[in-house]
Amino acid sequence: MTRMLRWSLLVVAVLAMFLTGCGDDDASDEPAVTGTTAPVDSTSTTTEAAATTTSTSEPGTTPVPAGNVSNVYWSWTVDTTSAQTPEQLGAGGRSYGSEVAMEPADAVEALLEGPNELETEIGMTTLIPPETELLDLEVSDGVAVVDLSGAYEDMNGTLGETVAIAQVVFTLTQFDTVDGVSFRIDGEDRDNIGPHGTGVEVPLTRDDFAQSVRPLILLETPTPGAEIGDEVVISGEANTFEANVLYAITDGDGLIVAEGFTTATAGNGTWGSFEETVTFEAETAGVGAVIVWEESAEDGSQINVVEYPVDVGAAS
Numbered sequence: 459m460t461r462m463l464r465w466s467l468l469v470v471a472v473l474a475m476f477l478t479g480c481g482d483d484d485a486s487d488e489p490a491v492t493g494t495t496a497p498v499d500s501t502s503t504t505t506e507a508a509a510t511t512t513s514t515s516e517p518g519t520t521p522v523p524a525g526n527v528s529n530v531y532w533s534w535t536v537d538t539t540s541a542q543t544p545e546q547l548g549a550g551g552r553s554y555g556s557e558v559a560m561e562p563a564d565a566v567e568a569l570l571e572g573p574n575e576l577e578t579e580i581g582m583t584t585l586i587p588p589e590t591e592l593l594d595l596e597v598s599d600g601v602a603v604v605d606l607s608g609a610y611e612d613m614n615g616t617l618g619e620t621v622a623i624a625q626v627v628f629t630l631t632q633f634d635t636v637d638g639v640s641f642r643i644d645g646e647d648r649d650n651i652g653p654h655g656t657g658v659e660v661p662l663t664r665d666d667f668a669q670s671v672r673p674l675i676l677l678e679t680p681t682p683g684a685e686i687g688d689e690v691v692i693s694g695e696a697n698t699f700e701a702n703v704l705y706a707i708t709d710g711d712g713l714i715v716a717e718g719f720t721t722a723t724a725g726n727g728t729w730g731s732f733e734e735t736v737t738f739e740a741e742t743a744g745v746g747a748v749i750v751w752e753e754s755a756e757d758g759s760q761i762n763v764v765e766y767p768v769d770v771g772a773a774s
């Protein structure tokens with residue numbers, strides 16, 4: 459069953475300009491997508507959803523996409539979350555146009571540059587102080603030791619410290635070679651950092667943020683502004699009821715062209731990874747979206763909805 463989405467005209471205008479600048483002449487006339495997540499409306503026109511296949515990776519890990527792409531992680535307020543705080547993380551994608559895979563230091567440098575225009579317009583931001591510089595990064599025996607300049611400690615509030623640290627930890631732990639992250643400031647090993655003294659005495663992992671800013675569904679591919687054709691890999695991590703993650707893809711007309719669900723490697727209080735390769739046929743190219751969510755165990759409503767605007771190509 460296919461459905462229509464509720465759209466936001468402001469975000470589509472910005473995304474259309476972004477895509478037009480990349481050479482997409484059709485994007486400016488497309489319907490809008492919401493930047494902060496919009497539930498799927500079950501009353502719209504129907505189309506066929508394509509068949510899908512599922513594969514999973516080890517719990518708690520999401521390998522970096524092959525080639526020259528890696529993720530960066532931003533502070534992002536997700537209004538539909540059922541967590542105690544709406545301040546969560548969202549993923550962006552970065553590529554430098556080479557055939558060489560990005561290294562952990564490349565990803566941290568990209569993180570320190572801050573969100574791009576599209577990410578900013580859909581509400582993503584960074585809580586890492588803008589003057590922060592990467593001084594050194596070493597990876598040994600699964601631990602990345604990141605050395606940042608003293609400006610990194612100019613964080614704002616306890617939550618700000620937690621998010622800023624999580625941004626670095628999530629960015630580095632996406633790499634298969636990194637299990638945990640230790641911090642140095644201006645070349646000195648630290649047991650705590652920030653005005654409130656957040657503890658970093660042991661290498662931090664994503665699990666150290668399980669009760670704070672870690673979202674219950676984190677969509678890691680595709681990322682905002684990604685170009686998708688007739689096939690896309692939807693992946694990330696989740697901690698949902700019975701490990702279920704539902705998804706939908708919309709085309710340039712805002713119509714659902716694929717939908718279904720996948721199962722993460724863990725759930726019900728434990729984070730696991732999910733990965734689904736979805737094939738679809740879009741009649742209309744332009745501004746679309748990839749949406750993931752879970753159904754409430756209490757009333758079946760959509761919760762923990764995450765939506766990224768994407769550039770959808772039409773079927774040939």
